[in-house]
Amino acid sequence: MGPLLTVNDLHVEFKTYAGIVEAVRGVSFELQTGEVMAIVGESGCGKSVTAQSILRIIPEPPGKITGGSILFDDEEILSISERKMRSIRGKKISMIFQDPMTSLNPVLSVQTQLTETLCRHTGMNKHEATRRALELLDLVGIPAPETRLRQYPHELSGGLRQRVMIAMALSCDPRLLIADEPTTALDVTIQAQILELIKEIKDRLQMSLILITHDLGVVAGLADRVMVMYAGQVFEMGTVDEILKKPLHPYTWGLLRSLPRLDMTKGQKLIPIWGQPPDLLQRFTGCSFLPRCDYAMNICVREIPEAFGLHRVRCWLEHPQAPQIERKTGGTLK
Amino acid sequence: MLGYLIRRIFSALFAILIVITVTFIFMHAIPGGPFQSEKAIPPAIKANIEARYKLDQPLHIQYVDYLSHVVRGDLGPSFKYRGQTVNGIIAERFPVSMQLGLMTFAIAIIAGVGAGIIAALYQGRIPDYVTMFFSTIGISVPSFILGTLLMYFLAFKWGLLPAAMWGTPQHVIMPAMALAGLPTAFIARLTRSSMLDVLNQDYMRTALAKGLPRWRIIWVHAVKNAIIPVITYSGPLLAAILTGSFIVENIFAIPGLGKHFVTSIYNRDYTVILGLTIFYSILLIGLNMFVDFAYTLVDPRIKLTGGKE
Numbered sequence: 096m097g098p099l100l101t102v103n104d105l106h107v108e109f110k111t112y113a114g115i116v117e118a119v120r121g122v123s124f125e126l127q128t129g130e131v132m133a134i135v136g137e138s139g140c141g142k143s144v145t146a147q148s149i150l151r152i153i154p155e156p157p158g159k160i161t162g163g164s165i166l167f168d169d170e171e172i173l174s175i176s177e178r179k180m181r182s183i184r185g186k187k188i189s190m191i192f193q194d195p196m197t198s199l200n201p202v203l204s205v206q207t208q209l210t211e212t213l214c215r216h217t218g219m220n221k222h223e224a225t226r227r228a229l230e231l232l233d234l235v236g237i238p239a240p241e242t243r244l245r246q247y248p249h250e251l252s253g254g255l256r257q258r259v260m261i262a263m264a265l266s267c268d269p270r271l272l273i274a275d276e277p278t279t280a281l282d283v284t285i286q287a288q289i290l291e292l293i294k295e296i297k298d299r300l301q302m303s304l305i306l307i308t309h310d311l312g313v314v315a316g317l318a319d320r321v322m323v324m325y326a327g328q329v330f331e332m333g334t335v336d337e338i339l340k341k342p343l344h345p346y347t348w349g350l351l352r353s354l355p356r357l358d359m360t361k362g363q364k365l366i367p368i369w370g371q372p373p374d375l376l377q378r379f380t381g382c383s384f385l386p387r388c389d390y391a392m393n394i395c396v397r398e399i400p401e402a403f404g405l406h407r408v409r410c411w412l413e414h415p416q417a418p419q420i421e422r423k424t425g426g427t428l429k
Numbered sequence: 430m431l432g433y434l435i436r437r438i439f440s441a442l443f444a445i446l447i448v449i450t451v452t453f454i455f456m457h458a459i460p461g462g463p464f465q466s467e468k469a470i471p472p473a474i475k476a477n478i479e480a481r482y483k484l485d486q487p488l489h490i491q492y493v494d495y496l497s498h499v500v501r502g503d504l505g506p507s508f509k510y511r512g513q514t515v516n517g518i519i520a521e522r523f524p525v526s527m528q529l530g531l532m533t534f535a536i537a538i539i540a541g542v543g544a545g546i547i548a549a550l551y552q553g554r555i556p557d558y559v560t561m562f563f564s565t566i567g568i569s570v571p572s573f574i575l576g577t578l579l580m581y582f583l584a585f586k587w588g589l590l591p592a593a594m595w596g597t598p599q600h601v602i603m604p605a606m607a608l609a610g611l612p613t614a615f616i617a618r619l620t621r622s623s624m625l626d627v628l629n630q631d632y633m634r635t636a637l638a639k640g641l642p643r644w645r646i647i648w649v650h651a652v653k654n655a656i657i658p659v660i661t662y663s664g665p666l667l668a669a670i671l672t673g674s675f676i677v678e679n680i681f682a683i684p685g686l687g688k689h690f691v692t693s694i695y696n697r698d699y700t701v702i703l704g705l706t707i708f709y710s711i712l713l714i715g716l717n718m719f720v721d722f723a724y725t726l727v728d729p730r731i732k733l734t735g736g737k738e
């Protein structure tokens with residue numbers, strides 16, 4: 096059986112007053128059934144846009160998917176009708192967003208927001224959908240589900256709201272769940288609980304998961320594979336062990352030094368990557384990481400690096416003729 | 430909730446008392462009186478009439494006397510129109526103004542909200558520009574000009590509707606359109622901007638990601654949020670339409686309450702001025718209370734407790 100999801104050479108642009116922002120520039124990856132892939136990268140590198148393209152929920156205009164292919168379950172997402180797409184959204188692929196405080200509709204009850212998805216996709220009537228909604232709230236660990244069902248988002252805490260979002264996303268047994276920084280907006284203790292929940296549910300329901308996160312602890316604990324993004328491109332891709340222990344791209348080294356991890360010892364400092372991520376309005380003639388790279392070579396100025404090897408490392412250092420250098424990842428992960 | 434209601438009613442009564450007092454004072458401060466006219470009345474007769482209506486008594490006695498009647502729900506007799514009471518005038522004329530007002534309100538809400546939603550959904554495209562063009566006109570053209578234009582075209586030129594007067598349902602349409610011009614335009618703008626704001630909210634992306642059909646995303650998820658500012662505006666709007674229609678009532682010769690209110694001021698018809706002021710105040714306060722309750726139906730975040738939570 097082939098992969099559940101195959102994204103090939105995806106391009107996404109946004110028309111702005113300043114010009115055309117090329118947010119995603121040829122992203123390709125595959126995802127197997129039951130597999131968890133983490134997407135990491137600095138803010139603005141195109142993680143969310145990539146994820147939202149899979150559901151085709153890029154705001155259009157100003158956004159537009161300008162090229163590439165997204166095969167899901169042997170179906171070309173980018174060429175099916177909007178009507179067909181709507182029957183995939185929330186049913187086969189669903190998404191959890193970063194901020195549970197703003198992602199639920201403030202004037203609709205939890206019940207309405209949960210049952211509308213069920214009624215839409217499963218043909219259940221209101222009564223059956225309500226019963227299923229209660230089971231779902233129970234599944235995501237919400238106590239007193241009957242009470243919660245009747246409440247509105249403002250009556251729930253952030254953690255509870257994110258649980259409701261998860262219940263909503265899981266309601267139709269999706270084959271793929273996309274979680275875009277599901278814990279970023281929550282307090283630390285709640286973060287751990289929500290992650291535990293996602294992990295448990297993913298194991299129980301045998302679905303694939305795309306997890307966007309800035310937390311390497313989450314990556315280490317949950318992901319099978321990691322995709323590292325920079326300026327709309329995939330810079331490196333590999334298993335968790337490979338990326339966390341033997342990263343090949345200088346950007347990944349910097350990223351590992353700059354991001355917090357759950358297993359960090361006290362006093363260990365985070366070292367940010369110096370400089371700014373590039374403006375995505377520009378086209379590059381060389382490597383987009385060049386101005387911030389400590390290992391830049393002549394060729395990096397002139398030519399965009401290819402994706403080398405199995406891990407598709409976009410760096411001239413991976414070229415067979417490149418000089419050998421010492422990696423500076425700043426401590427290893429267990 | 431009950432405590433809140435009782436507090437609201439008390440503060441309303443207090444507000445009405447202040448309105449009565451201030452109107453009473455100002456009314457007597459304007460020169461002239463109800464029984465003054467160009468034709469000189471013999472002083473004896475004038476004194477006689479004034480004694481009948483207790484106008485010869487000191488002001489504070491008149492004030493207390495008036496209040497004691499108002500409390501019993503009696504707004505007194507008209508000074509100008511013999512044999513008519515203020516209660517009778519309201520009962521006869523308010524239904525006319527109310528019909529006109531409700532029709533105007535319905536046009537303003539339906540057309541305004543509808544146009545606003547369409548403009549927002551087609552932001553930056555032709556339907557948006559057309560809506561905003563007409564709403565700019567609607568906001569800048571006063572009701573008497575709109576009324577006159579409508580009268581010229583719809584009645585005289587094309588003969589579609591009766592030009593003036595009152596009686597059949599057709600008579601309501603034109604004055605209601607003239608009155609609705611400004612509020613429709615305002616509501617269209619209000620709805621448009623509120624809708625644009627809502628369309629950019631995170632929960633709209635959630636609704637889309639759930640695979641809901643487009644009509645449900647717009648009419649349930651967006652409009653229910655976008656309508657909230659319109660509700661805020663609708664209370665004062667309805668009050669303004671009901672009380673402020675005298676110009677249009679005059680143009681179209683409609684026997685409504687607004688027209689009579691203005692006449693009563695010229696006439697120094699003390700009891701009618703006071704009575705209608707009280708009536709309008711109660712209407713205004715009542716509508717505002719109604720809006721506060723309507724809120725809780727649309728926006729679950731609002732609870733009527735009246736104080737700090």
Ligand SMILES: Nc1ncnc2c1ncn2[C@@H]1O[C@H](COP(=O)(O)OP(=O)(O)OP(=O)(O)O)[C@@H](O)[C@H]1O
Nearest residue numbers: 109116118137138139140141142143144145157375
């Ligand atoms: N609606 C939009 N209009 C214009 N540009 C946009 C829009 N949405 C995204 N972009 C551009 O696309 C780029 C990628 O954005 P994206 O949201 O995918 O970043 P991200 O990797 O998810 O960042 P973060 O970690 O902050 O969530 C950004 O640089 C941004 O400028």
Ligand SMILES: [Mg+2]
Nearest residue numbers: 142143144275
């Ligand atoms: Mg993002």
